[in-house]
Amino acid sequence: MSSALTLVTAAAVAAPVVLWSAGAIPSRIGNRSGPRMARLANVLAWTAFALALAVLSGHGFGPTQSLTLLSIDLPFDIGAFAVSVYVNAVTVIMLTLVSFVGALVSTYARNYMSGDPAEGHFHKWLLLTLASILTLIVSGNLLMFVLAWIATSLSLHRLLLFYPERPAAVMAAHKKFVFSRIGDASLLIGVLLIGATLHTLDFAGVYMAMEGFEGPLPATLQAAAWLIVLSAALKCAQFPFHGWLLQVMEAPTPVSALLHAGIVNAGAFLVIRMAPIMSLSGSAMDALAVVGLVTLTVASLVMMTQTSIKVSLAWSTSAQMGFMLLEAGLGLYSLALLHLVAHSLYKAHAFLASGSSVDGFRAATPKFRDGGPQPWHWLVAFQGAILMAIVAGFAFGVDPVHQPALIVTGAIISVAVAQLLLQALQLEDNAALLLRASAIGALVCFGYFGLHAAFEHAVADSMRAVAPSGGTFDLILSIAIVAVFIGLILLQHLFMRVAPPLRQAIQVHLYNGLYVDVLVTRLITRLWPLRPAPAVS
Incomplete structure (x- = not known):
């Protein structure tokens, strides 16, 4: 040795x-x-x-x-x-x-x-x-x-x-x-x-x-x-x-x-x-x-x-x-x-x-235009984000045929960048901020694919790659993944337009985690009763 x-x-x-x-x-x-x-x-x-x-x-x-x-x-x-x-x-x-x-x-x-x-x-x-x-x-x-x-x-x-x-x-x-x-x-x-x-x-x-x-x-x-x-x-x-x-x-x-x-x-x-x-x-x-x-x-x-x-x-x-x-x-x-x-x-x-996070709420917040995002805001934000992701993926040699899963995660990055651009478009006097948001979005896309390439090279000999199956389930799963992220961004921006009684009911149920953990807790305490914890010595 x-x-x-x-x-x-x-x-x-x-x-x-x-x-x-x-x-x-x-x-x-x-x-x-x-x-x-x-x-x-x-x-x-x-x-x-x-x-x-x-x-x-x-x-x-x-x-x-x-x-x-x-x-x-x-x-x-x-x-x-x-x-x-x-x-x-x-x-x-x-x-x-x-x-x-x-x-x-x-x-x-x-x-x-x-x-x-x-x-x-x-x-x-x-x-x-x-x-x-x-x-x-x-x-x-x-x-x-x-x-x-x-x-x-x-x-x-x-x-x-x-x-x-x-x-x-x-x-x-x-x-x-x-x-x-x-x-x-x-x-x-x-x-x-x-x-x-x-x-x-x-x-x-x-x-x-x-x-x-x-x-x-x-x-x-x-x-x-x-x-x-x-x-x-x-x-x-x-x-x-x-x-x-x-x-x-x-x-x-x-x-x-x-x-x-x-x-x-x-x-x-x-x-x-x-x-x-x-x-x-x-x-x-x-x-x-x-x-x-x-x-x-x-x-x-x-x-x-x-x-x-x-x-x-x-x-x-x-x-x-x-x-x-x-x-x-x-x-x-x-x-x-x-x-x-x-x-x-x-x-x-x-x-x-x-403990210091409360300071962020004391800082001045930017002013947004009334009425929420307009249709052209959505169009510009998603077009810009998709273009950035495509250029970055092309620069790092992403192959859509042999790397379909990476295309799916690239689409997720596009949704995230679109959210950034969408917020910048809604700001008053947004020219400088939109330019800054675009630069940050481009940096995110290039950083994402660049770091992925670096990590893939670093661990190439440590794990076995997965060959794409191209099956129907994988296609459905890919569509579902992209749909979920698009749905989340839509919900975040449009939720306040839901009728107040329904919106409040949804918020209450979500705040309580849809009550799933309550049922799990009851099941666990019934099958494995809780014993008093020993004192720290």
Whole structure:
């Protein structure tokens, strides 16, 4: 093994290990010296980020590297359980991203939790949660991946119950606990099916076995793909299992930031990691896309009615997770990874700065013309947006025949840019602002396709591309996706023209999330009664 390979894999191992070391500190000792524990947590979090940067600089987006520290053969020829690391482009991107977000959250939490009686307990479990996520990212073995997946959920559970005296926090944690255990079981069964079929549990072995695989997947791998979809949907708080994500706001703000910017993204990461199998299961991919589309539609509608900043951000996260799984379901893994990175950075900032969001409402707002957008406004906005998207796509070599899914997401970008142009057209004295909006729209289109090309090049050797099927269902799904986004922008502008009684009734129902979570909560509490949460020690 070369020295460069040794340094890269050693750094990948050390990043989570330095955080796991915090688990050896009892909470009672940490609480006695909270400020010292906070400083230690901050140092360890930034050390993990420094090690992630070492992996990034040493490996970059080069060939895959792996290292096995311990391996135990398992019965029934399903492979071996191994403590190993697997470093490819996806690992490097995710390790750098999550460790950076974790270091920022730890720094924020140092002041946020200062003086709390359980300050040391909080920082201990924050580091253990972050350690679990980093272990998940670098895992080179499927069973090790599952254990890290479970550890992430259990560690987060302790943070969600940081205030056990709050009934809403306890209920949200209980619902998440139930959904997580279902997701854990689904993922474990799926992994065992993969091992029984391919006779290996190492990511490297799975990728090698699936390379060049032709024909329909065996029934066991089809079942594994569906179980992965279920596990990813539960982890990403997809409809109708989304309620807990909206109700964990009772936890401290650093927990919300880490949850929404890092942990909830694990479902999309799971699908990306299992791309060699998922790419060959058309039915599972279609189901993933449909789940994502339904979730982003419902969440986008409900989000517009919320009055709480943090709850609105939670609905936004659910919608963004739906969008991310939709991209993955369409086979646009590199785009889903780009979305994951952008969403993590944005949502970490949004939650950590949520206390200052009220300042935005104090700022002067531009004056819009009375009467709403006129027909010619719509025509100009959509024509301009479509033209920008076409030019940008052509500049980066998008092929409509071989990349139909990318055309669909390009249409979504056109809708977003059209919304920007539409708002500029409605402003009084809008000449300068319209020019600025057009420049921003063009930058968005070129940035979108440019970053997609960059990510696709970076992860080209890390995942298997999905060949377009050209089937009827895919065509219907593509039309439905574009129709949903056009419908959302139309509703946003025309909703106030609906008769007041009907509009108010719709707003009430949307504000309450269409009451789906109420039914889910009743079902869960009936099947798995809520037990009193243990006090923090």
